[in-house]
Amino acid sequence: xxxxxxxxxxxxxxxxxxxxxxxxxxxxxxxxxxxxxxxxxxxxxxxxxxxxxxxxxxxxxxxxxxxxxxxxxxxxxxxxxxxxxxxxxxxxxxxxxxxxxxxxxxxxxxxxxxxxxxxxxxxxxxxxxxxxxxxxxxxxxxxxxxxxxxxxxxxxxxxxxxxxxxxxxxxxxxxxxxxxxxxxxxxxxxxxxxxxxxxxxxxxxxxxxxxxxxxxxxxxxxxxxxxxxxxxxxxxxxxxxxxxxxxxxxxxxxxxxxxxxxxxxxxxxxxxxxxxxxxxxxxxxxxxxxxxxxxxxxxxxxxxxxxxxxxxxxxxxxxxxxxxxxxxxxxxxxxxxxxxxxxxxxxxxxxxxxxxxxxxxxxxxxxxxxxxxxxxxxxxxxxxxxxxxxxxxxxxxxxxxxxxxxxxxxxxxxxxxxxxxxxxxxxxxxxxxxxxxxxxxxxxxxxxxxxxxxxxxxxxxxxxxxxxxxxxxxxxxxxxxxxxxxxxxxxxxxxxxxxxxxxxxxxxxxxxxxxxxxxxxxxxxx
Amino acid sequence: xxxxxxxxxxxxxxxxxxxxxxxxxxxxxxxxxxxxxxxxxxxxxxxxxxxxxxxxxxxxxxxxxxxxxxxxxxxxxxxxxxxxxxxxxxxxxxxxxxxxxxxxxxxxxxxxxxxxxxxxxxxxxxxxxxxxxxxxxxxxx
Numbered sequence: 001x002x003x004x005x006x007x008x009x010x011x012x013x014x015x016x017x018x019x020x021x022x023x024x025x026x027x028x029x030x031x032x033x034x035x036x037x038x039x040x041x042x043x044x045x046x047x048x049x050x051x052x053x054x055x056x057x058x059x060x061x062x063x064x065x066x067x068x069x070x071x072x073x074x075x076x077x078x079x080x081x082x083x084x085x086x087x088x089x090x091x092x093x094x095x096x097x098x099x100x101x102x103x104x105x106x107x108x109x110x111x112x113x114x115x116x117x118x119x120x121x122x123x124x125x126x127x128x129x130x131x132x133x134x135x136x137x138x139x140x141x142x143x144x145x146x147x148x149x150x151x152x153x154x155x156x157x158x159x160x161x162x163x164x165x166x167x168x169x170x171x172x173x174x175x176x177x178x179x180x181x182x183x184x185x186x187x188x189x190x191x192x193x194x195x196x197x198x199x200x201x202x203x204x205x206x207x208x209x210x211x212x213x214x215x216x217x218x219x220x221x222x223x224x225x226x227x228x229x230x231x232x233x234x235x236x237x238x239x240x241x242x243x244x245x246x247x248x249x250x251x252x253x254x255x256x257x258x259x260x261x262x263x264x265x266x267x268x269x270x271x272x273x274x275x276x277x278x279x280x281x282x283x284x285x286x287x288x289x290x291x292x293x294x295x296x297x298x299x300x301x302x303x304x305x306x307x308x309x310x311x312x313x314x315x316x317x318x319x320x321x322x323x324x325x326x327x328x329x330x331x332x333x334x335x336x337x338x339x340x341x342x343x344x345x346x347x348x349x350x351x352x353x354x355x356x357x358x359x360x361x362x363x364x365x366x367x368x369x370x371x372x373x374x375x376x377x378x379x380x381x382x383x384x385x386x387x388x389x390x391x392x393x394x395x396x397x398x399x400x401x402x403x404x405x406x407x408x409x410x411x412x413x414x415x416x417x418x419x420x421x422x423x424x425x426x427x428x429x430x431x432x433x434x435x436x437x438x439x440x441x442x443x444x445x446x447x448x449x450x451x452x453x454x455x456x457x458x459x460x461x462x463x464x465x466x467x468x469x470x471x472x473x474x475x476x477x478x479x480x481x482x483x484x485x486x487x488x489x490x491x492x493x494x495x496x497x498x499x500x501x502x503x504x505x506x507x508x509x510x511x512x513x514x515x516x517x518x519x520x521x522x523x524x525x526x
Numbered sequence: 527x528x529x530x531x532x533x534x535x536x537x538x539x540x541x542x543x544x545x546x547x548x549x550x551x552x553x554x555x556x557x558x559x560x561x562x563x564x565x566x567x568x569x570x571x572x573x574x575x576x577x578x579x580x581x582x583x584x585x586x587x588x589x590x591x592x593x594x595x596x597x598x599x600x601x602x603x604x605x606x607x608x609x610x611x612x613x614x615x616x617x618x619x620x621x622x623x624x625x626x627x628x629x630x631x632x633x634x635x636x637x638x639x640x641x642x643x644x645x646x647x648x649x650x651x652x653x654x655x656x657x658x659x660x661x662x663x664x665x666x667x
Contacts, residue, residue, distance in 0.1 A: 014663070030663035155537055158608035194594075194611050219594070219618035223625040265662065357662050395625045400594050400613035401538055409540035409613060419581065423547050426535060473661040 002342065002380035004227075004332030005387060006372075007239070008365070009059040009209060009348035011186050012039065013150060015464035015481075016065035016515050020074055026283050027477055029290075031069050032082040035128070036292060038355035039070075040117045041362040043124075043131045046141060049369055056140055056369040057381045060132065060351070061186035063146040064173040065462070067129055068515045071177065076126040083121065086114045086292060089281045093269070093293060096277070102307045103295050109310055110293050133178050142383035144184040145174040145205075148516070151461035152413045154193040154401055155422060161436075162429040162461070164199050165523045169458065169516060171203045176518060183385040184208060186348075188463050189413070190241075190404035197232035207237040207384045209348055214402035215240035222397055227335050227343035229388065230397045238399055239384050244331060245347035248324055249358075256320040257358035260298045261312050265357060267296040267305055294359075317360040321367035329378040344387050418469040421482050425461055428489050432457050435496055436524035448510065449501045450521040453492045455513050460485035488513070534560075536599045536607040541615050542587030546599045546607065547580055561602060562586065565609065566595040575601070592616040 014034055019025040049056055069075050090111035097104040124131045135141040147153065148169035156162045167185070174182045184207040185200060192214055200208060212226055215238060222230050229237040249255050256262075270282050270291040282289050296305035297313070328345055335343040354361025372381055388394075405412035414422070435450060442450055460482055468478035488509050495501045532550035539545050546560060559572040560582060567590050575582065589595060592615040600606040 033663060157610070158535065217614050217617050219614075220620040220622040221618045223622065352663075395622055397622070401611055402613060407540060409538070411539050411543075414537060414539050414545055419545060419547075422537065423535070423549070423581075468661075471661045 002376050003336040003378050004343040004345065005380055005382040006245070006328055006332075006345045006347060007057075007059060007382055007384055007387065008368070009061065009186070009346065009384075010042070010351035010354070011061045011063075011146070011348060012066055012351040013061070013063040013146060014066050014069065014352070015462050016068060016149065016459060016513075018069060018072060018075055018512070018514070020512060024284055026287060026289070027474070028075065028078060029082075029283075031075060032079050033290060033292065034352050034356055035070075035079055035121070036083060036086070036114070036117050037359070038352045038362075039128055040120050041355045042351065042365070043128060043135075044116070044120055045362050045366045045369075046135050047131065049366070050135065050138055050140055054370060054373045056373060057142065057383045057386060058140065058369075059142045059144060059184070059383045059385075061144045061146050061184075062129075062132060062174075062177075063150055063186075064148050064170050065150060065515065067173060067177045070128045072514070073126075079121065080118070080126065083114055083118045085281055087111065087118065089291060090114055090293065106295050106308060106310070107293070114292075129177050136178060136180075142184075142385050143174070143178055143182065144186060145170045145182040146186045147188040147463075148173065149458045149462040150188040150464060151458065152188055152191050152403075152410075152463035152466065153196050154191045154403065154410055155414055156426070156429065156461070157193045157196070159426060159429045159433070160199075161433045161524050161526065162457075163196060164202070165454070165458070166461070167199045167203050167205075168523050169454075169519060171205070172518065173516060189467075190214070190402070191410070191413075191463075192238075192399055192403070193401040194398050197234040197236045197238075200236045201234040205236060206388060207239060209346065209384075210238050210240050210399055211402055211404040211408060212240050212243045213408050214238070214399045217402070218397040218399040220395075220397050222395060224339060224341075224343070224395070227339070227345065228341060228391070229344075229384070229394050230399075231394045233396060233398060235396075237384070237388055237394060239344070239346045239387075241348055241404065242331075242345040245324075245328060245345055246349075248327065249347075249349055249353070256324075256364065257353070257361070258298065259316055259320070260300060261309070261316045262298055263294055263308050263313065263359040264296045264298045264305055265294070265359070267294055269293045269295070313360050314363055317363035318367040321364050321371055324364075324368060325371055325379060332379055341391055344382065344384075346384070412470055413463055413466040415470055417472075417475075418466040421460075421466060421469075424482075424486055425457075428457050428460065428486055428493075431489075431493050432521070432524045433526070435493060436521050437526055439496065440522060440525055445501045445503060445506070446496065446499075447521075449492050449496050449506055451519050452506060452510055452513070453489055453496065454519055454521040454524060455516055456485045456489040456492065456509070459513055459515065460489065485513070531604045532601070534599055534601050534605040534607045536597060536610045538597075538610045538612050539583065541613045542585060544584050544586055544597055544599070544610065544612065546582055546584060548575075548601055548605065549580070550601065550604055552604070558601060560584075561600045563598045563600070564589065564595055565598055566593070567591065586612065587615075589615070593618065 017027045093107035136143045147166040151166045185205045226240040229239045268290045297308045299305045465478040465482045534548040537545045560575045563570045594614045595612045598609045
């Protein structure tokens with residue numbers, strides 16, 4: 001019998017990026033890269049483990065924007081073109097690198113990976129959500145939701161209807177995609193404030209995840225610290241991230257992904273080959289991008305890089321899984337001696353860390369699951385939902401405002417680079433509430449305009465735009481997206497109040513921002 | 527007070543800072559002040575504001591206690607903001623008698639020292655959500 005549990009939680013999220021008005025759009029590659037490098041490898045490993053009847057329990061939060069993109073026919077067909085071009089590129093690389101045996105072997109490896117990705121994608125009917133739903137129905141994966149557009153809830157706390165809309169629309173979308181309501185929610189950026197749990201309770205959600213300090217600083221003081229959930233006053237449970245488990249994977253200095261044998265993320269042929277060779281496989285405007293074909297290992301901190309050795313990296317991933325388990329087992333043995341219940345270690349990560357950023361991440365997860373299944377004497381995988389079924393009685397406490405962002409609070413989403421967005425977002429939210437109250441009985445064109453207004457507001461609220469403005473990695477796009485959705489919202493609301501909805505304009509924005517096809521704007525009403 | 531005269535909004539940044547923005551539908555006089563209320567400790571102070579600014583970051587870390595506090599700001603007599611819950615500076619001293627009576631309370635995690643170390647580590651080392659994953663998708667040249 002196990003002494004304690006570990007809950008592996010993978011947060012799958014990308015902002016909604018879909019541009020039918022352009023034949024090819026740079027930022028749509030975010031999704032395509034994540035599909036090839038993270039989502040398909042994860043689905044592949046989870047499915048293989050099920051087929052081998054290896055017992056495991058993993059939680060995946062699939063955000064509504066990601067679910068919308070994965071199930072969108074336009075993006076699906078564009079992904080197919082993307083992966084076919086990668087296959088073509090890998091085939092050319094096999095010819096180009098014939099005289100470099102080690103590199104040539106890697107080109108062949110990539111060709112195999114891309115062909116496999118395409119086969120899995122087509123096997124799912126181009127919709128990866130069908131594979132996730134099957135894993136959920138089989139019982140190995142617990143699927144949870146997130147904010148409708150990953151809106152950062154603590155910074156809209158004073159507009160309760162806006163918070164409720166983020167939560168309610170998310171749950172309805174989850175039900176539509178996966179056939180059942182979510183048991184839990186990944187609060188966007190783990191952003192909590194006292195009182196948000198009321199909206200989770202109303203939506204039928206049973207739990208969410210906090211960063212460690214959020215639970216440790218709850219009042220009254222949680223007697224089990226980080227290693228058991230608490231109930232908020234609403235009776236929705238809060239689980240806390242275990243800092244030790246996080247650090248071993250996240251930390252830039254001490255984390256596994258920085259191991260010298262692992263693949264180097266930055267050395268990509270998209271940046272290295274001459275334009276006459278790579279030009280057809282990067283952005284049409286000759287903007288260099290990651291292709292996914294990377295031939296070197298991290299090697300060290302200098303520019304000198306040695307050729308990537310896949311076998312050595314595979315072995316290292318297994319060793320790191322063993323090390324991770326050993327450390328968690330020691331933690332559990334130490335904790336369980338002082339607790340009158342089995343402790344739970346919550347290990348949440350961004351899913352895109354695995355495969356996209358840390359190429360060997362999926363291998364590490366697979367090794368982790370196999371090793372835990374083979375030896376479950378101390379540690380066993382579980383999900384928060386299962387833990388609550390085993391331990392339904394928990395201490396009641398109120399966590400403070402917190403997040404998992406830099407310094408643990410709201411600073412990353414509220415600072416001098418992005419604070420200008422909030423008066424505009426708040427004004428739009430109040431406007432949406434007024435319209436939902438005023439036009440509660442609408443139908444036809446007016447109803448469509450109101451629903452589209454709700455979509456535009458939700459899209460403008462995505463925490464990703466504020467995040468990117470702060471990181472500085474693609475701020476013009478983040479600024480443009482925020483302004484674009486607010487402009488569309490403003491135009492629609494002006495037309496609604498004037499009772500002069502322009503159907504041509506409405507149809508255009510409905511086609512472009514087609515997220516949440518079944519949204520009901522009345523979710524904003526008092 | 528008349529809502530049509532304007533509005534003022536308060537947002538928490540961290541335990542030490544709040545952010546406020548306002549929209550006043552009348553000229554701001556030279557002696558206009560932003561009043562900051564710590565409602566939990568019943569303290570208030572004022573900061574001069576100008577028409578041009580429209581927003582301000584306010585330091586609020588100098589508090590008597592370490593617990594969570596409710597804050598509110600106002601531009602009197604025009605507008606009063608929403609109330610925000612500012613996080614505590616340290617773990618709660620409030621103990622739950624029902625749960626402390628359990629057979630063997632979770633001593634290690636419940637000790638203040640452990641909690642402070644844990645919180646300190648998180649903040650100091652930034653062992654939180656790395657910017658790298660989403661940012662890594664944005665890398666172009």
